[in-house]
Amino acid sequence: MEIAFITDNLNTAKKCRNADILYFGDEFCQNRIPDTKTVQTAYELATARKIKFTFVLPYITNEKIKAVDRVLEYLNGLETKIEVVFNDWGTFLMIAAYKNLSPVLGRLLAKQRKDPVAEDIILNKQNKMKIITGTRKKLMVETKKVPLSLKTYFQKSFLDIAHVTDFMISNNINRFELDLLPWGSKLNINKKIKQSVYYPFVNISTTRYCGAINLSYANKCNFICRNRTLEIGKDKLKYTYIIKGNAIFYKASPEMLSKALSNKNTDRIVINDLPALQHLKDKKIRLNKV
Numbered sequence: 001m002e003i004a005f006i007t008d009n010l011n012t013a014k015k016c017r018n019a020d021i022l023y024f025g026d027e028f029c030q031n032r033i034p035d036t037k038t039v040q041t042a043y044e045l046a047t048a049r050k051i052k053f054t055f056v057l058p059y060i061t062n063e064k065i066k067a068v069d070r071v072l073e074y075l076n077g078l079e080t081k082i083e084v085v086f087n088d089w090g091t092f093l094m095i096a097a098y099k100n101l102s103p104v105l106g107r108l109l110a111k112q113r114k115d116p117v118a119e120d121i122i123l124n125k126q127n128k129m130k131i132i133t134g135t136r137k138k139l140m141v142e143t144k145k146v147p148l149s150l151k152t153y154f155q156k157s158f159l160d161i162a163h164v165t166d167f168m169i170s171n172n173i174n175r176f177e178l179d180l181l182p183w184g185s186k187l188n189i190n191k192k193i194k195q196s197v198y199y200p201f202v203n204i205s206t207t208r209y210c211g212a213i214n215l216s217y218a219n220k221c222n223f224i225c226r227n228r229t230l231e232i233g234k235d236k237l238k239y240t241y242i243i244k245g246n247a248i249f250y251k252a253s254p255e256m257l258s259k260a261l262s263n264k265n266t267d268r269i270v271i272n273d274l275p276a277l278q279h280l281k282d283k284k285i286r287l288n289k290v
Contacts (some may be wrong), residue, residue: 001261002268004196005277006056008032008227013042022046024272025056027069027087027106028206028247030064030220033057036074043078059108069094076090076100085177096171104125104160105168105176107198112179113154114204116154116239116250119182122151155186165190177270179203180252182239184259195265199257201242201249201272 006023026032225245
């Protein structure tokens with residue numbers, strides 16, 4: 001089982017001592033795409049530590065195409081074949097133009113159904129509902145049980161469709177990345193395609209609209225998301241919503257990770273939290289497949 005650590009910050013990357021792969025870049029915001037010089041420094045850091053290097057890209061607009069292409073051109077010129085995670089299909093076409101780059105389908109394109117609020121409904125654990133009528137009478141209403149097929153639906157992804165996996169194989173997309181779900185995943189994917197899972201922060205949603213810019217009352221990005229997050233529902237919801245920049249997350253449990261490792265295609269964990277990386281090593285959590 002490979003352990004990867006993801007960051008777009010060089011100082012954080014320097015603190016990463018326990019990973020097999022350095023994922024460098026950002027999945028959600030094109031303003032945080034590192035320039036060629038920064039990517040070169042990160043690559044040299046990974047090489048010096050004798051670990052693999054993977055470049056990570058968000059969905060991008062025309063504004064960033066030239067800048068991204070300069071980075072891809074640099075990576076393509078390296079002696080080692082480099083993985084590049086893409087999160088939109090236009091970016092995939094850019095990567096495919098270079099022979100020495102290996103495209104990886106990012107978790108934003110996996111199209112999982114991830115909002116944890118749905119957990120109790122999907123698993124038929126919802127409580128009775130108390131309704132107070134106009135006459136002030138209290139009624140207890142039994143919630144309707146949902147069919148098992150709904151759980152299966154939420155466990156699936158479009159990656160499960162045969163012609164999608166055929167397309168991936170024919171275009172040398174040999175890896176895809178997933179989030180951890182409270183109700184688990186149930187994908188039947190060709191063994192030729194490997195799977196990575198992210199831990200502990202699961203992305204629920206992302207948007208090109210960034211509330212963090214409004215928090216700073218600025219007309220342009222000043223990267224406030226690098227050191228500020230907003231938590232919603234803490235101590236009230238089972239899964240606290242964590243807003244960072246233009247993306248929303250919740251924190252997965254170690255139990256979710258253990259279940260995901262039973263999938264035969266899973267051979268990599270991408271850690272997106274530095275303390276969690278250290279915890280995995282210190283506690284010596286069993287990372288081999290069950």
